[in-house]
Amino acid sequence: MTLRDTVMVQGVMAVQCTPEATIIARATGAQVADEQDKSPLAVPRSGERRRVLRALCAVGLALPMASRAQGASGAASPPAENDQLVFAFGERAGEAIAPDDLALGTEQVFAYPMDPLTGEVRNGTRLNQIVLVHVDPAGLSEQTRARAVDGIVAYSGVCTHTGCDITDWDTSSNRFQCPCHESQFDPSDGARVVGGPAPWQLAALPLKLVDGLLAVAGEFEGRVGFMQPGLDPLGGLGR
Amino acid sequence: MNDRSRLYSVLAALVLGLVWIPGASQGVADYNPVTDERLRNPEPENWLMFRRSYDGWGYSPLDQIDTGNVAGLEPVWTVSTGMTEGHQAPPIVNDGVMYVTTPLNSVLALDAATGDTLWQYRRQMPFDIRLGHPTNRGVALYGDKAYMSTSDTNVVALDAATGEVVWETVVEDYNGGYYMTGAPLAVNGRIMVGVSGGERGIRGFVAALDSETGEEIWKSYTIPGPGEFGNDTWPGDSWQTGGAPTWVTGTYDPDLNQTYWGTGNPGPWIGDARPGDNLYTNSLVAFDVGSGEITGYHQYHWNGSWDWDEVSAPVLIDITRDGQTVPGLVHAGRNGYLWLLERRSDGIGFIDAEPYVNHNVFTRLDPETGRPEYDPERKPGLGKSATFCPSLHGGKNWPPAAYNPVTGLFYIPANDNLCTTMAGEEVEYRRGQQFVGTDIRETSLVEGADHVGELQAWNLDTGERVWMHEFGEFSNWGPILTTAGGLVFLGGTADRWFRAFDGMTGEILWQARLNSGITGVPSSFAIDGVQYIAVQSGWGVDAAGSQRRVDGLFGNPETIVPQGGVVWVFALPGQ
Numbered sequence: 106m107t108l109r110d111t112v113m114v115q116g117v118m119a120v121q122c123t124p125e126a127t128i129i130a131r132a133t134g135a136q137v138a139d140e141q142d143k144s145p146l147a148v149p150r151s152g153e154r155r156r157v158l159r160a161l162c163a164v165g166l167a168l169p170m171a172s173r174a175q176g177a178s179g180a181a182s183p184p185a186e187n188d189q190l191v192f193a194f195g196e197r198a199g200e201a202i203a204p205d206d207l208a209l210g211t212e213q214v215f216a217y218p219m220d221p222l223t224g225e226v227r228n229g230t231r232l233n234q235i236v237l238v239h240v241d242p243a244g245l246s247e248q249t250r251a252r253a254v255d256g257i258v259a260y261s262g263v264c265t266h267t268g269c270d271i272t273d274w275d276t277s278s279n280r281f282q283c284p285c286h287e288s289q290f291d292p293s294d295g296a297r298v299v300g301g302p303a304p305w306q307l308a309a310l311p312l313k314l315v316d317g318l319l320a321v322a323g324e325f326e327g328r329v330g331f332m333q334p335g336l337d338p339l340g341g342l343g344r
Numbered sequence: 345m346n347d348r349s350r351l352y353s354v355l356a357a358l359v360l361g362l363v364w365i366p367g368a369s370q371g372v373a374d375y376n377p378v379t380d381e382r383l384r385n386p387e388p389e390n391w392l393m394f395r396r397s398y399d400g401w402g403y404s405p406l407d408q409i410d411t412g413n414v415a416g417l418e419p420v421w422t423v424s425t426g427m428t429e430g431h432q433a434p435p436i437v438n439d440g441v442m443y444v445t446t447p448l449n450s451v452l453a454l455d456a457a458t459g460d461t462l463w464q465y466r467r468q469m470p471f472d473i474r475l476g477h478p479t480n481r482g483v484a485l486y487g488d489k490a491y492m493s494t495s496d497t498n499v500v501a502l503d504a505a506t507g508e509v510v511w512e513t514v515v516e517d518y519n520g521g522y523y524m525t526g527a528p529l530a531v532n533g534r535i536m537v538g539v540s541g542g543e544r545g546i547r548g549f550v551a552a553l554d555s556e557t558g559e560e561i562w563k564s565y566t567i568p569g570p571g572e573f574g575n576d577t578w579p580g581d582s583w584q585t586g587g588a589p590t591w592v593t594g595t596y597d598p599d600l601n602q603t604y605w606g607t608g609n610p611g612p613w614i615g616d617a618r619p620g621d622n623l624y625t626n627s628l629v630a631f632d633v634g635s636g637e638i639t640g641y642h643q644y645h646w647n648g649s650w651d652w653d654e655v656s657a658p659v660l661i662d663i664t665r666d667g668q669t670v671p672g673l674v675h676a677g678r679n680g681y682l683w684l685l686e687r688r689s690d691g692i693g694f695i696d697a698e699p700y701v702n703h704n705v706f707t708r709l710d711p712e713t714g715r716p717e718y719d720p721e722r723k724p725g726l727g728k729s730a731t732f733c734p735s736l737h738g739g740k741n742w743p744p745a746a747y748n749p750v751t752g753l754f755y756i757p758a759n760d761n762l763c764t765t766m767a768g769e770e771v772e773y774r775r776g777q778q779f780v781g782t783d784i785r786e787t788s789l790v791e792g793a794d795h796v797g798e799l800q801a802w803n804l805d806t807g808e809r810v811w812m813h814e815f816g817e818f819s820n821w822g823p824i825l826t827t828a829g830g831l832v833f834l835g836g837t838a839d840r841w842f843r844a845f846d847g848m849t850g851e852i853l854w855q856a857r858l859n860s861g862i863t864g865v866p867s868s869f870a871i872d873g874v875q876y877i878a879v880q881s882g883w884g885v886d887a888a889g890s891q892r893r894v895d896g897l898f899g900n901p902e903t904i905v906p907q908g909g910v911v912w913v914f915a916l917p918g919q
Contacts, residue, residue, distance in 0.1 A: 194774050231472050231776075267429075267475035272778045284543070284778040285476045287889055302888060333448055333469055 180229030183329075184218035184310060188321040190259070191219045191226055193234060199226060201318045207239040207257055212274030213281060213292075214238070215262055218321055232329050234262035235310055236271050237319070238292050240279055246294040252311040252326070254319060260296045260307040261329045264288055268331045271307065281307070304332075370462050372453065372505040376439045378485040380532055384598050389870035391437045393593075394482050394527040395744060396867065399660035400595040402746035403826050404868035408875035409916060410829030414844045414854045417914045420876065421459030425452065425909030431882025432742075432823070433482035433527070434865035435911060441504070442869075444880060445480040445527075446909050449494045453507060456878075457871045459913065463507030470496055473518055474776065477540065477885050479525050481593065481865070486530035486555050493524035493537045499553055501535075511558035515539070521546045521776045527593045529603065531633050534561055538590030542608040542653060545585035545779035550594070550605055550631060562636030566590060566607045566624045574623035582618040585773050587611035588625040592655040592742050597671075600689055602630045602639055604660075604673060608653030612781030614768030615647035616726040622647055626654045628673065628685065630692060640691035644677050645716055649723050650705070650764070651736035652678040658685065661747050661754070664805040665695060674804060676700065676745050676756040678738030683714070684804065696807065700800060701739035701760040702790050705732050724782070729767035735787055736764045737819075737890050743836065744865065746824035751847040753810060755832050756800040757822045761793035762894070787893040796820070796894050797837055801850060811850035817898045821887035825866035825877070833877060835862020838891040838903040842866075842879060842912070858912060861905045863887050874919040882909035 190202045193215035202216055213236040217228045227233045242256035249258060260281070262271050269285035280299060281290040288301030296307035308327035313320055378392055386392050388405040395402045409417065425431065429447040435456075436443045442456035449467040454460065469475070475495055483490040490504045496518045501510045515537060516522040521544025529536040534552040542548070548566040553559065566588035568574040575583055587610045594605035610618060610625040623641070626648045630640040644654045658673035663684060673685040673692065680703035686693035694714035699706075705723065706716040724730040743757045764785055771781030789796075797820030799813040815837050822836020832845040835858070842862050844854040864880030883905040895902050 195772060267478050268472075269474045269476060270777045273784060275784050277784075282784065284780065285474070286885070287892075301892075302884075330471065331475070 180225060180227050181233070182227055183233060183325060184227065184235070184321045185220075186321055186323055187221055187315065188218035188227070189221050189315070190216040190235065190237065190319040190321065193217045193228065202237065203318050204239075204254060204257055204314070207237055209239045209241070209256065210276075210279065211239070212276070213271070216259070221315075221320075231270070232261075232263060234270065235259050236262040236281065238274075238281070240293050244293045249293060249295050249309070252309055252322070254312045254314055257312060257319065258292050259310040259312050260290070260292065261310070261325060261327075263330050264303060265305050265307060265328065265331050266301070266303040370460070372441050372462055375441070375488060375505040377488050378438060378530070383486075383530065390439065391434065391867040391869050392485050393436065393530070394434060394484075394865070395593070395595075398596040398598065400657055400744070401659060401661075401748075401826075402744055402824055402865070403748055403828075405828045406868050406870055406875045407828040408870070408919070409827065409831065409877065411831060411846050411853060413916055414829070414831055416916055417844065417854050417856070417877065418917050419856070420913045420915045422913070423452070423454065423459050423461065423911050425450065425880070425882065425911065427882070427909045428884065428907040429882070430477070430479040430884035430887060431864050431880040431909040432479045433880060434823075434867040435878035435880065435913075436482055436485060437867065437869035437878070438485055438504075440871045442878070442911075443483045443485070443490050443504075444911055445482050445492055446880075446882075447478040447480060447884070448475075449480055449492060451483060451490065451492060451502065451507070452911070453490075453504075454911070456869060456876070456913070457874075465500075465502055465507045465509075467494060467500075470518065476523060476543065477525055479885055481525055482527035484528035484530040484535060486535065489555070491528045491530065491535050491555075493526060493528055495523045495525070497522045497524050497539070499524075499528065499535060499537055499558065501555075501558060513553055513558035513560070515551055515553075519776050521779070524591075526591050529593050529596065530555065531596055531603065534633060536594065536603060536633075538592070538594070538605060540589050540591040542587035542589040542611055543778055543780050544776060545611050545773050546587060546589065547584055548588035548590050548607060550590050550636070552633070552636060564631055564636035564638060566627075566629055568623060577621040577623045579619055585611060585779060586618065586622060586625065588627075589653070590655065592657055592744075595657040595660055596633070597660060597687060600687065601633050602687070603633050604628060604630050604658050604687070606653075606655040606657050606675070608655045609648050609651050611779045612768070612771050613649065613651050614724055614726055614781055615649035616768055617771075617781060618647075620647060626652060626679075628654070628658050628675065628692060630687070640688070642685055642692045642694065642714065644675070644681070644683060645679050645706075649725070649768075650679070650732055652738050654678055656740070656742060656744060658683075659745060659747055659754070660687070661804060663695070670695065672804070674747070674754060676740045676758070678734075678740060679703070679705070680734040680739035681706070682756070682802065698807065700756060700802070700809070701758055701798075702733045703739070704763075724766050724768055726768040726770065729765060729783075731763050731765040731788065733763035733790060734759065735762035736766075736785060737762065737886065741821065741886065743821055743823040743863065746826040746832070748826040748830075748832070748847055750828050750830060751801075751826075752803065752805075753801045753847060754804050755824050755826060755847070756802065757820050757824055757834060757836055758798040758800050759796050759819050759890075760798050761790040761796055763788045763790060787897065789897045799832070799834065799845065799850070801847070813845065813850045813852070817894060817900060818903075819887070819890045819894050821861075821863045821890065823863070823865040825868060827868055833866045833879070835864075835879065835881065836887075837861065838883070838887075838905045840881070840905065842881070856914070859906070859910045860908055861887060874915055877914045878912065880909055880911050883907050
């Protein structure tokens with residue numbers, strides 16, 4: 106990684122290592138703005154600052170967002186086009202998922218993406234957890250149909266409210282439900298929020314078939330995970 | 345620490361995904377350290393811990409504000425916390441310095457008389473955390489430090505005067521389903537903390553850290569391991585993921601040097617999945633503060649199958665029975681029974697228990713031990729649906745009850761007339777994920793019921809409920825403050841009213857409509873002869889979900905309760 110730039114915007118220190126990886130360290134506006142080094146996050150000036158920022162980038166911060174290019178390797182890399190989808194848990198963990206594995210109207214299956222070239226399952230972060238479900242294709246919204254394989258749709262398995270796993274399924278309404286605060290999402294319509302406190306829909310993952318197996322057709326559309334008030338940890342990255 | 349080492353610390357923190365950001369600090373001049381003596385005998389003007397005193401009363405001996413003048417109570421100052429979700433912490437006050445914690449583990453230090461901000465600590469959560477209950481219930485003060493347990497399962501010690509981090513200890517791995525929300529309990533150089541995660545396959549515990557260094561002194565599990573008493577109440581390896589969290593601060597008896605904690609539900613929720621009593625889930629557990637040894641327990645209900653966490657610590661109250669004064673432990677159970685127990689040096693005795701809300705599960709209590717027998721039709725099983733009352737949220741959830749020695753009454757924030765229907769399902773343990781094993785739960789009303797939320801006042805010596813206030817079609821999630829002025833303060837309802845009741849009669853004497861619903865623990869303190877009432881408003885977490893269901897049951901549109909935390913401080917005019 107090379108250090109390209111730093112910017113200061115309204116008390117937000119953005120450390121930009123590459124166009125793909127942006128680390129935002131949010132501090133109180135006054136602290137960063139006056140640069141009095143009172144705060145541990147206050148960044149020293151000139152050369153010292155550059156060394157620190159370079160070090161920040163060099164360690165990669167072990168964050169999943171630090172590598173986002175399509176096809177990037179690494180267990181913490183987000184799903185990329187052509188990744189295969191494999192079972193995340195259970196007796197078949199790691200096995201590729203075929204459409205027939207998902208019965209119409211049954212609860213979601215948890216999956217991880219797998220790099221088709223290396224066979225590496227991208228399970229290095231739970232932010233890569235994907236929920237797959239098979240719903241009536243006739244009921245899909247136009248946008249959701251464009252991402253689906255027949256009635257099979259895929260979304261981030263992490264709730265946008267406080268980050269819990271989307272493990273529950275309401276069979277009466279065919280909706281995802283978060284077990285923590287009962288936010289409900291409609292898988293037929295972009296996983297939009299239809300109940301509970303979640304602020305926005307689950308990130309959607311476009312699907313396609315490769316050799317009869319479910320595969321990723323593109324990056325997550327939307328934000329993965331939740332947002333801490335006053336701090337946008339994944340801002341600008343589209344995850 | 346020089347600049348370079350400080351920077352490396354920041355680097356390390358960033359790599360871990362943890363960043364602490366103290367705000368512009370005015371600091372506190374001449375901070376008055378908190379000693380064991382002060383905690384045992386707190387000055388009337390101070391509120392030094394979660395419930396003010398080790399006995400858990402939630403009682404202030406201040407009486408400037410009383411039943412005769414409370415109608416004139418007015419706001420003095422407010423401040424926003426900058427956070428949403430459920431604000432539950434009490435404003436904790438030491439000689440005019442107030443400490444409040446918020447969801448996502450920020451701490452505000454304030455001038456308690458003026459509202460001036462002194463310092464702020466903010467914490468950045470790891471990106472991949474699951475915030476099951478984004479809340480926090482306050483700091484512990486001890487020596488020259490303020491201590492907080494965090495959602496990412498750390499305990500952080502802050503310089504109480506400046507907010508700077510003195511030490512930070514990882515207590516458990518949040519990826520394993522653990523998180524922490526309770527205020528620590530400080531006793532004799534030990535900072536004791538409990539843990540959450542009963543829905544995520546944890547093994548609960550209470551841990552004690554050295555107040556100066558953060559090093560662990562003891563960690564005592566609330567589920568016994570192999571070879572320990574009670575392990576045989578768990579089949580196979582189920583003890584390893586059996587729950588028994590401890591997410592509400594314990595109480596403490598200095599004479600016995602024992603601390604008392606409540607434990608939560610077993611996991612998965614359905615008892616068929618783990619036949620046996622499942623010690624020490626849904627229990628009161630006594631620990632020796634010095635060693636962490638479990639010195640006694642009382643299990644309120646065995647083989648729990650209803651999500652009735654009994655995490656609220658028992659309140660230490662002397663009870664009169666047959667003309668004798670008995671050192672009591674009083675607990676308004678989530679299972680809907682009011683429990684009277686006896687604390688002894690050699691264990692815990694059973695005195696009496698009776699339901700305080702609609703209850704249909706227990707058919708009988710053993711008169712000697714208090715062990716309940718169950719109606720099997722009211723116990724959900726694997727593949728077997730059952731309807732039980734009270735609902736899974738219980739007759740009383742975490743909001744603390746209170747005891748007032750002036751009125752002689754025990755006050756319970758209750759929810760009545762709710763029931764839950766659920767059936768068990770097989771569930772696979774997946775580290776850190778939900779480990780509950782039920783279908784979608786349904787809530788229902790007892791037939792003919794016209795209200796849910798209640799404030800109940802009990803005479804523990806006679807076993808009589810003296811008065812009750814009903815909150816209509818609102819559930820009640822209001823922690824209670826009671827004062828020597830004969831008053832009972834609480835919010836707790838989705839209509840955003842913060843109220844003062846006459847502690848003897850239940851009459852509402854004052855109310856103020858705040859910015860959001862109030863689930864914060866109210867406190868009272870005094871500065872320069874002026875008594876103040878303080879509380880955080882900020883609706884969220886379980887209170888919000890509960891009210892959504894209650895709205896539906898009564899056919900009402902969803903009550904709109906805007907979120908956002910605010911600290912409110914009230915006093916009488918002209919003081």
